[in-house]
Amino acid sequence: MTELKEIVIENWILENENVRHNTSVFFQTFGQQLGTAPVVLVNHALTGNSNVIGENGWWNDLIGKSKTIDTDYYTILAINIPGNGFDGNSENLINDYKEYTIRDVAKLFWKVVFQLNIESLFAVIGGSLGGAIAWEMAVIEPNLIKNVIPIATDWKATDWMIANVLVQDNILNNSSNPIHDARIHAMLIYRTPQSLKYKFKRKINSGNSLFEIENWLNHHGKKLESRFQLQAYKLMNHLLKTNDITRGRKEVETIIKEIKSNIHIISIDTDYFFVANEDRETYEKLKFLKENIQYHEINSIHGHDAFLIEYKQLNEILDNVFNITYINN
Structure with a gap:
């Protein structure tokens, strides 16, 4: 496992206007050194963490040397949601959990990105909760991500x-x-x-x-x-129920149209958690308003967890996004 690094965010203003001072945020990087290569931010799911590859890496089938997201070409950044416990320090766990929202996490992730002197991101990718955070990050900074890839997720919490x-x-x-x-x-x-x-x-x-x-x-x-x-x-x-990029903002069509990023929505046809039909509806609403939005669907009997199982289909979908040959031509 690569070294777990700490960064301190002095002022983290929550959606409810409360301020968290000197928040410790833990992250890992893989592949190329920061500042030398395009950066891919990988957002973890509910019980996940920043250890995306290597020993106990939860996305080894997608990311690594000569993999679809090639660590010989990209810098991989993975940030732990504060309070997920991966740093092993019980003092950093959060008790007043209902004070926080996905939007708060997305804002914090941008603070980490900027404090690391990263000016833009080649991609933000994540499954489930991580994908919902990716949606929020794209809304907060609509010009700073080249590719937004929310997988097995939604821009909103359904009933x-x-x-x-x-x-x-x-x-x-x-x-x-x-x-x-x-x-x-x-x-x-x-x-x-x-x-x-x-x-x-x-x-x-x-x-x-x-x-x-x-x-x-x-x-x-x-x-x-x-x-x-x-x-x-x-x-x-x-955090899952706080997911809504329209809260206090405009309607979803206007919000997503303003995102300059290429958006690659990836659903799973049998997902009983983030159901695919919600993403299909989003795509149908937006495909005539935004040229650079695409919809892909993984076919699987395995449901929501297929984004961690059907790696062959996922790799095929993402090849055009990350393949160096396509990018350079």
């Missing part, structure tokens, strides 16, 4: 999303085993009935007589318990 956030929040605040139980529920939104049928086929484990699906869910619950903290889970879950 379905808000409902699931409430269920998760209730589990996290009322269960005697909150992280474990919340994760079990979440896994059923991240996958599909077809995916689980394909994987488990109603098999029973001979060792403990439980269905394999039960063992799998319990495993994911225990695994997250071992590496994630309750305050972090509460914050990340809450």
Whole structure:
């Protein structure tokens, strides 16, 4: 793992006008040295972190030497959402989690980018929560990102999303085993009935007589318990329902039309979390208003998690964005 670096943001003004002073933000860089190559900002998902490649890297199939996002050509920057606990310092966890929004995180990420003397970004890419932050970053600085790539996400929280956030929040605040139980529920939104049928086929484990699906869910619950903290889970879950680039602004058509970036919306046809039809509607609204917006769809039985599974399709979609041959011609 590359070194985890710290940067201190003196004044972080939240949407509610409260000010957070001297906020420690932790980040990692991969590939080329900052200032020597185009910068790709990778935003992590709900239980993710800045360790995108290498040992335990969660996007090794997409990013790396001679990969689609080639570390021999790009600088990869990944910033931890404050309070996600990846720095290992419990003092940096956030208790008043309902004070924060995705817009606050996006503003903070721009502060980090500017403090690192980065003038523009070749791309901002992220899946799920990370993609929602990418949408906000593009609205805040509509001229400073060449390619905005929100994957398995949306520019807004739907009623379905808000409902699931409430269920998760209730589990996290009322269960005697909150992280474990919340994760079990979440896994059923991240996958599909077809995916689980394909994987488990109603098999029973001979060792403990439980269905394999039960063992799998319990495993994911225990695994997250071992590496994630309750305050972090509460914050990340809450952020999802604050997703709305139109809040206090103009209508979505006007807002996105003002973004100068190329926008590559990538959905998953079976996503039961950020449903693909919402992105299709966005694209249909905007394709006649903005020339440089594209819609792509990953076909998979695996649902929301397909952006971490169907790497072949994702690589094919992103090749035209990141392939050095295309860029230089």
